[in-house]
Amino acid sequence: MTPALLLAADLGLSALRGASLAEVDAAAALQHRTDRKYLLPLDRARLLVDQLAGSHHVLDLAGRRTTSYLSTYFDTGQLGAWRAHIQRRRRRWKVRTRLYAEDGLCRVEVKTKDGRGATVKHALKAPTRAYGRLDDSAAEFVDGVLRRADVPVAPAALSAAAEIRYVRAALADLDHGTRVTLDGVLTCHHGDRTAALDPGHVLVETKGGARPAPADRLLLRLGARPVSLSKYIVGQSLLRPGLPDNDVRRLARTYFTAVARPAPLLERIPAA
DSSP states (O other): OOHHHHHHHHHGGGGGGEEEHHHHHHHHHHEEEEEEEEEHHHHHHHHHHHTTTTTTEEOOOOOBEEEEEEEEEEEEEEEHHHHHTTTOOOOOEEEEEEEEEGGEEEEEEEEEEEESOOEEEEEEEOOGGTSSSOOOOHHHHHHHHHHHHHHHOOGGGEEEEEEEEEEEEEEEETTTTTEEEEEEEEEETTEEEEEEOOTEEEEEEEEEEOOOHHHHHHHEEEOOOOOOOOOHHHHHHHHHHTOOOOHHHHHHHHHHHEEEEEEOOOOOOOOO
């Protein structure tokens, strides 16, 4: 059984009603949102899925209920995006290319924070071959988004800094426009080093408005508490020598293990 199928089985996704990508996007395509993150043991994650079954659908892509993600993050030579997050600056940002592996779909994404601290995500479709780099059209898009967000970083100053891989299940409340994602088989890569999330845990994210959603209340009852955790920030904190110690690294060391060897690539099925 592949890691993706194993995660789907561990989470009990077959018990949920399926929804198409169009249905999920129509109801819950939140580009301006508040994200809350939780690190949850697999057994409690399955309880969460069970308890959300009455109100949430799972994204179903022709019978597939998980998707393998590959994300290459871009940063300045001085790791400006990493430092803005660690130092809790008001103008935080991330730039990445993302590949949906089984579907061969690629996007360029820029995430910023607005004045209220909510996450704003901007995305541009890109050809599969553009994954892992910023071509001219991607650089123009990134430049426009960062300028509008008053982030003084030029695309020419950015280079690939890390790759994050994981398998995701996406749940959506189609009536109320909120989502829950569960990420497992999560690894961070820089050079010849890899950091992996403990396989007995998943990273759960709720995505909705400023007020906690029903899923957040369920998570609290399951003993979970929100954590400030970015996949990219974790990867850099654990794998880059010489970076200052920080709260993210201390948290990550509890749930992640760093190893000095690269993990095998996830299977990629390019689009026709």
